[in-house]
Amino acid sequence: xxxxxxxxxxxxxxxxxxxxxxxxxxxxxxxxxxxxxxxxxxxxxxxxxxxxxxxxxxxxxxxxxxxxxxxxxxxxxxxxxxxxxxxxxxxxxxxxxxxxxxxxxxxxxxxxxxxxxxxxxxxxxxxxxxxxxxxxxxxxxxxxxxxxxxxxxxxxxxxxxxxxxxxxxxxxxxxxxxxxxxxxxxxxxxxxxxxxxxxxxxxxxxxxxxxxxxxxxxxxxxxxxxxxxxxxxxxxxxxxxxxxxxxxxxxxxxxxxxxxxxxxxxxxxxxxxxxxxxxxxxxxxxxxxxxxxxxxxxxxxxxxxxxxxxxxxxxxxxxxxxxxxxxxxxxxxxxxxxxxxxxxxxxxxxxxxxxxxxxxxxxxxxxxxxxxxxxxxxxxxxxxxxxxxxxxxxxxxxxxxxxxxxxxxx
Amino acid sequence: xxxxxxxxxxxxxxxxxxxxxxxxxxxxxxxxxxxxxxxxxxxxxxxxxxxxxxxxxxxxxxxxxxxxxxxxxxxxxxxxxxxxxxxxxxxxxxxxxxxxxxxxxxxxxxxxxxxxxxxxxxxxxxxxxxxxxxxxxxxxxxxxxxxxxxxxxxxxxxxxxxxxxxxxxxxxxxxxxxxxxxxxxxxxxxxxxxxxxxxxxxxxxxxxxxxxxxxxxxxxxxxxxxxxxxxxxxxxxxxxxxxxxxxxxxxxxxxxxxxxxxxxxxxxxxxxxxxxxxxxxx
Numbered sequence: 001x002x003x004x005x006x007x008x009x010x011x012x013x014x015x016x017x018x019x020x021x022x023x024x025x026x027x028x029x030x031x032x033x034x035x036x037x038x039x040x041x042x043x044x045x046x047x048x049x050x051x052x053x054x055x056x057x058x059x060x061x062x063x064x065x066x067x068x069x070x071x072x073x074x075x076x077x078x079x080x081x082x083x084x085x086x087x088x089x090x091x092x093x094x095x096x097x098x099x100x101x102x103x104x105x106x107x108x109x110x111x112x113x114x115x116x117x118x119x120x121x122x123x124x125x126x127x128x129x130x131x132x133x134x135x136x137x138x139x140x141x142x143x144x145x146x147x148x149x150x151x152x153x154x155x156x157x158x159x160x161x162x163x164x165x166x167x168x169x170x171x172x173x174x175x176x177x178x179x180x181x182x183x184x185x186x187x188x189x190x191x192x193x194x195x196x197x198x199x200x201x202x203x204x205x206x207x208x209x210x211x212x213x214x215x216x217x218x219x220x221x222x223x224x225x226x227x228x229x230x231x232x233x234x235x236x237x238x239x240x241x242x243x244x245x246x247x248x249x250x251x252x253x254x255x256x257x258x259x260x261x262x263x264x265x266x267x268x269x270x271x272x273x274x275x276x277x278x279x280x281x282x283x284x285x286x287x288x289x290x291x292x293x294x295x296x297x298x299x300x301x302x303x304x305x306x307x308x309x310x311x312x313x314x315x316x317x318x319x320x321x322x323x324x325x326x327x328x329x330x331x332x333x334x335x336x337x338x339x340x341x342x343x344x345x346x347x348x349x350x351x352x353x354x355x356x357x358x359x360x361x362x363x364x365x366x367x368x369x370x371x372x373x374x375x376x377x378x379x380x381x382x383x384x385x386x387x388x389x390x391x392x393x394x395x396x397x398x399x400x401x402x403x404x405x406x407x408x409x410x
Numbered sequence: 411x412x413x414x415x416x417x418x419x420x421x422x423x424x425x426x427x428x429x430x431x432x433x434x435x436x437x438x439x440x441x442x443x444x445x446x447x448x449x450x451x452x453x454x455x456x457x458x459x460x461x462x463x464x465x466x467x468x469x470x471x472x473x474x475x476x477x478x479x480x481x482x483x484x485x486x487x488x489x490x491x492x493x494x495x496x497x498x499x500x501x502x503x504x505x506x507x508x509x510x511x512x513x514x515x516x517x518x519x520x521x522x523x524x525x526x527x528x529x530x531x532x533x534x535x536x537x538x539x540x541x542x543x544x545x546x547x548x549x550x551x552x553x554x555x556x557x558x559x560x561x562x563x564x565x566x567x568x569x570x571x572x573x574x575x576x577x578x579x580x581x582x583x584x585x586x587x588x589x590x591x592x593x594x595x596x597x598x599x600x601x602x603x604x605x606x607x608x609x610x611x612x613x614x615x616x617x618x619x620x621x622x623x624x625x626x627x628x629x630x631x632x633x634x635x636x637x638x639x640x641x642x643x644x645x646x647x648x649x650x651x652x653x654x655x656x657x658x659x660x661x662x663x664x665x666x667x668x669x670x671x672x673x674x675x676x677x678x679x680x681x682x683x684x685x686x687x688x689x690x691x692x
Contacts (some may be wrong), residue, residue: 016542026511026538028467030588033565172473174462182464190589192565288512288538289464301485303463303514 019325025205027291031045031185034192035291039207041112046214049112058103059218063093063134067219069226069382075352082236082375086385087223096358096387097127097219097247102198104215106133107109117141118189119198120184121176122149123312124156125387126200131165133198136369138272141165144184146302147175153312156391174306178317181290201244202320209320214251223382224254231380237261237371240384241364242334243278243314245323247386248364252332261333263368264323267309268336275309278307279318279336281327288318294324310339310395311359313387341366343399344358346389358387359395411580412532412556414504418454419581419615419637426581426617426637427626427677430457430508431642433483436648439657444482444648445496447665449503451672455500457535458493459641460486460509467537469592471642474649485527486517494529505601506533506559506580511543519547523554532652533580535559541574548577559583564604568611569656575611583639584608592642597630605634623679640676647671 019041025035045051059065068091072084089097102119109117117134118143121127127143134141143160147169150157157167173179181204188197199208202216220238227235238255240248242264246362252262269277277283284295289304296318297305309315326332342359345366350356357365361384368383375381389396411420419426433441445456461476461484468476486509495635507526514536516524526534534556539547539562546649551558557580562571565588575582586601587594601618608616618631619639627640631638647668648655 024543025540026543028537029540029561029563029566029586030590032542032570033563033567112624146554172470178464182466185466186469186590190587192588261646287515288510291466291538298512298516300516302510302513303480304512 009370016172017210017245019322020328022293022324023206023209024293025291026288027185027205028189030184030189031205032187035110035205035207037192038078039275042207042211045108045111051107053109054078055104055215058107059100063103064091065097065218065220066226067091069223069230071230072353075349076372078286078352079369079372081372082379082381083377084372085227085235085380085382087113087219087251087382089219089384089386090355090357090361090388094129094132095342095390096125097216097250097384098126098200099132100218100250101200101212101215101246102126102129102133105196105198105211106137106139109139109198112196114196115139115194117196117198118144118184118187120144120177120180120202122180122315123391124149124153125313125391127160127167128156128163130198130200131160131163134165135163142168142187144180144187146177147171148178149176149180149312176306177315178289179302187291201246202249202322203244203290203292203316203318209292209322213249213253213322216246217253219247219250219384220252220254223251227380227382234258234260235382236375236379237263237381239263239265239364239368239371239381241265241294241314241360241386242281242319242323243267243316243360244260244318245320248383249320249322251382251384252326256331262331263367264332265337265363266333266334267298267311267314267363268338269308269310271338272336273290276308277336278309278316280317281323281334282336284319286324292318292321294318294321295327297390308321309397310342311363313358314361314363335367337363337366343396345369346396355385356389357385358389359392361386362389412504412555414502415455415532415557418504422454422615423615425632426454426615427452428455428457428617428637428639429453430459430639430641431644431648432459432461432479433489433492434461434479434538435475435481435645436478436652436656437482438484438488439658440661441492441650442496442499443661443665444668445501446499447669449501451505451677452602452671454637455504455506455533457506457508457641458489460489460507460513462510462513465510467590468592469642471593471649472591475645478649478652484684486513486522490525490529490531493531497530504532505530506535506557507531508535508537510646511536511539519550523550523556526556527554531556533559535583537561541570541577548579551579561610564588564600570606571611575608575613578612578614581615581617581637582608582612584616584635586618586620587621591620593623593646595624597621597627602634605641609634625676628676629654643676644668644672
C-alpha cells in the first residue's frame with residue numbers, strides 16, 4: 001500500500017472507477033448515495049497514515065502477518081523446471097487471504113461510523129472472515145448466503161454462528177452466490193445509513209474493486225520484498241487462482257510494472273467445452289453484473305448462467321473488472337484449470353511439501369506446475385497459496401473415492 | 411419524445427396512473443390482455459418489464475414474475491413484438507420498456523432503437539443505469555425520440571437531483587422508499603419533503619413509485635406528485651392467477667377479477683383525480 005502512489009498509474013482505475021471500459025457503477029439510484037459515500041470515506045482513509053498504521057498493526061498482531069514466502073525444494077526438484085515459492089496466505093488467521101480485506105473494510109466501517117456489518121458469502125470463507133472481524137470490532141454482522149450454499153456448507157454456517165453472526169439464507173434466483181450478492185446489495189440500499197457492506201472480492205460497483213485491491217495488495221508487496229531478500233531478485237513469474245480474483249489482484253499489483261510474467265488460473269470445472277465451468281475470461285462475454293462491466297457467463301439474452309467448479313470459492317459467474325482489463329491488455333495470461341488438475345496438484349503439494357492447500361489455491365498451483373515445467377531451473381515462480389485445505393477434506397475424500405471406484409488415478 | 415408520450419404523460423392534465431407489468435408473465439397473450447385492461451382502467455402509460463435473472467432493484471414479487479416469464483424464454487425481442495401486438499389490438503398509450511442494463515447491452519443498443527421505432531415503443535427505463543453511466547444512452551434516446559426515464563431517490567443529493575432533473579426526459583420517477591420494489595402499507599414521513607425537493611427541481615411531471623398498493627396512499631400523494639406508478643401490487647394479482655391467465659378459456663375472467671381488485675384497492679377515488687398537483691401544496 002505504501003507503493004500505491006508510484007508508477008502504476010497505467011493500471012489504476014480512473015476517477016469513475018473504470019479499468020479502461022470495465023468496472024463502473026451500474027447500480028440502482030437507491031444505491032448511489034451508498035457507493036458515493038463509501039468512495040469518499042475510502043479515499044479519505046487510505047490517504048491517512050494513522051489508518052494505514054492501524055490496518056497493518058491489526059494484520060500483524062491478530063492475523064500473524066507478514067505471512068512467509070516458502071521455498072518448495074522437493075516439489076521443485078520433482079517438477080524439474082523453475083523453482084517454486086509459495087506466498088503462504090493459508091497461514092493467516094481464519095486460514096485464507098480473505099481476512100486482509102475484511103480487516104481493512106471493518107476498520108473503514110468503524111471510521112465511517114457504521115454500526116453494523118453485512119457481507120455475502122458463497123462457500124463461507126468470506127462470511128467467516130467478516131464474522132471474525134465483526135466479533136473483533138464488536139459490531140453485529142449479517143451474512144447473506146444462498147439457500148443452496150447454506151445446505152452445502154453447513155460447517156462454515158456453524159462457524160459463522162459461533163462467531164456471533166446471523167446467517168441469512170437467500171432463496172431468490174438459484175439460491176447461490178450470485179443471488180446472495182444481489183440480496184446483500186438490496187439490503188444495503190435500504191440500510192446504508194448505519195450499515196457497512198463488506199464486499200469479499202475485487203468485484204461489484206466502484207469503489208469496491210479498488211478498495212479490495214488496495215486491502216489485498218499487501219500479499220504482493222510482501223512477496224516482492226521477501227523474494228528480493230531471499231533470492232536477491234524478482235521472480236520470473238507470479239501465479240494465482242481467480243474466482244472474483246482478490247488474491248490474484250493482491251499478488252499481481254506489486255509486479256505490474258516489473259518484467260515478471262503474470263498468470264491467473266480460472267476454474268475449468270469439468271472442462272471448458274462441457275458448459276460446467278467458471279472460466280469467465282476464457283469462455284465468457286462482456287456484460288454487466290453486480291454493478292460492474294466485466295466478462296461474465298451469460299446466454300445470448302443476457303441472463304446470467306450458473307457457474308460450476310469443484311472449488312466453491314471460484315464458483316462465480318463474473319470476474320473482477322481489473323482482471324478483465326489485465327486480460328484484454330495482455331498483461332496477465334489467464335488459463336483454465338480443471339477440477340481434476342486442481343485435485344492432482346493438491347495431492348502433490350500435500351505429499352511433497354506437507355502443505356494441504358485449499359481447492360481454490362490448488363488451481364493456481366496446477367497452472368504453476370505447467371508453467372514451471374517450461375522454465376529453466378534457475379528461474380523462480382511465486383504462487384499465491386491463498387488458503388488452507390482443511391475445509392475441503394470432505395470434497396477431496398468424495399473425489400478420491402469416486403476415482404477409485406472407477407479404477408482411475410488422478 | 412413521441413407524440414403519445416407528450417399527449418398522455420408530459421402534457422397530461424390529471425394525476426398520472428402508470429402501471430407496471432412483466433412481459434410474458436405468465437404468457438405473452440396474458441400480457442397483451444393485461445395491457446388492454448389497464449388502458450380501460452384509465453392508465454396513462456405502461457411500464458413493460460423485461461424479465462432478468464438478477465433483478466437488483468426488485469423485491470420478491472417482481473423477481474417471481476421474472477422467473478415465471480423466463481421459464482418460457484421471454485426476452486426483449488419478444489417483448490417488443492408484444493408492444494406491436496398491443497397496438498394492433500387498440501392499445502394507444504405510451505409504452506416504457508423497463509430493462510436491466512445487461513439485457514439491453516446483449517440485445518444491442520442500435521438494434522433496440524431500430525426495433526423500438528418499428529414497434530412503437532415510447533420510453534426506456536434502465537434501473538441499474540444511474541445518471542453517471544447513462545450519458546451516451548440518453549443522447550441516443552433523444553436522437554430517436556425515446557424518453558429515457560430517470561429515477562431519483564430520497565438519498566439523492568440536491569446536486570445530483572438538479573443534474574438528473576435538468577437532463578430528464580418524459581417524467582421523473584421518484585423512488586418513495588429505499589431498498590427494492592414491493593408493497594408497503596405506509597410511506598416514510600421523509601418522503602414528503604423529498605417530493606417537494608423533486609418538484610422544485612423538476613420541469614417534467616413527477617411520478618412516485620415503489621410500495622404503492624392502496625388508494626389511501628394515492629390520495630396522500632395527490633398533494634405532492636403528478637402521478638403514481640404501481641408495480642408489485644398489480645404483479646401480485648397476476649401471480650395469484652398465473653394459471654388462469656395462462657389458460658385461454660379462463661383468461662378473460664381472471665383479467666376481470668384483477669381489474670375489479672385494482673379498481674377497488676387503488677383507483678376507487680379516481681373520479682376525483684385532480685389536475686396536475688404542481689403548486690397546489692405551496
